[in-house]
Amino acid sequence: MKLRLQLFEFEDLPWFPAVVRAGMMDYLRFMISALGTYQPIVPLLREALLKTGRATHLLELCAGAGGGTEGVLRSLRENGLPDAQVTLTDLYPQPVAWQLLSARTPGLSFEPASVDALAVPPELGGFRTVFSAFHHFAPPHAEALLADAVRQQAGIGVFEGAGKSWLEILLAWTVLPVAQLLITPFIRPFRLSRLLFTYVVPLIPLFTIWDGTVSILRMYPPEQLLALARRADPEGRFEWQAGKVRHTWGPQVTYLIGVPASN
Known part of the structure; x- marks a missing residue:
């Protein structure tokens, strides 16, 4: 699917209730972790870290939960980078x-203050990562996010x-809502509000269905990611690659990686 629609997600709206946003983020974290969604990109990320010479520190932007x-x-850490570390940041921190x-988790820390991914404070160094969040940015802002990395x-x-497919949208409307109802009691940290807004007033499942569908429709396919990168880096200071990698049991991960060309 190459169609991209710049629709809105409720979790992006400043007035959206923080308690519902937190419940949605907790569910997303639980599912991504349980399914090992991002394991296929570990070799790509390891190679990029080694190329930049910053093999010990990741700065995660838009970290959500x-x-x-x-x-x-x-x-x-288990594949040649035993000193790897991650610092979590977000515009809406989830302390x-x-x-x-x-x-x-050894090596994992966080920045409690709000961090704008379009203008990262210079003191927050490291190889930047954005998981499950780049689609939130309209093209001008997505380009600005990449340009800030190039500039620094x-x-x-x-x-x-x-992988941006209609099948994934179908799953977001059928299988995943059922899974959310089944696993919510097991999500930690425990929140009474999460149970309330899942089972009594089901705002978390309903907004998750909408935002999950819109997330796929807003995703940039690899060719659009590369186009954004080239506009953000007109002087060719970085080496860019984009594509998709498939998990052993089916799902895909879409990626864009950029490293300074001098390295």
Whole structure:
């Protein structure tokens, strides 16, 4: 599917209730972690880290509740980068969820202050990553996010846990809502509000269906990712690659990776 629609997601709206947004982010983190969604990109990320010479530090932008971060960090540490570290950041920080991840995951920390992915403070160094969030940015802002990485000579990897297909939209309307109802009691940290807004007033499942569908429709396919990268880097200071990799059991991950050409 090459169609891209710039629709809105509720979680992007400033007035959207934080308690519902947190419930949606917790569900996304749980599913991505449980399914190992981003494991196929670990070799690509490891190679990029080695190329940049910053093989120990990832700066995760737009981290949400930190979905997939634990598994990726663990795999990097087990595959030749034993000192790898991750710092989670977001425009809307999730310190409760992040504290849980940090306490049980060696090498994982977080920045409690709000961080704008379009203008990352220079003191927050490291190879930048964006998991499951790049589609939130309209083309001018997506280009600005990449341009900020180029300007600060920070390597960057953009990863979306889908291949952008109609089948994935069908799953978002059928299988995934049922899974959400089944797994919600097992999501940690425990929140009474999550149970309330899942089963009594089902705002979390309903908004998850909408935002999940829109996420796929807003995703940039590889050719559009490369076009954004070239506009963000008109002088060719970075080396860019984009494509899709498939998980062993079916799902795809769409990616864009850029590293300084001088390396």
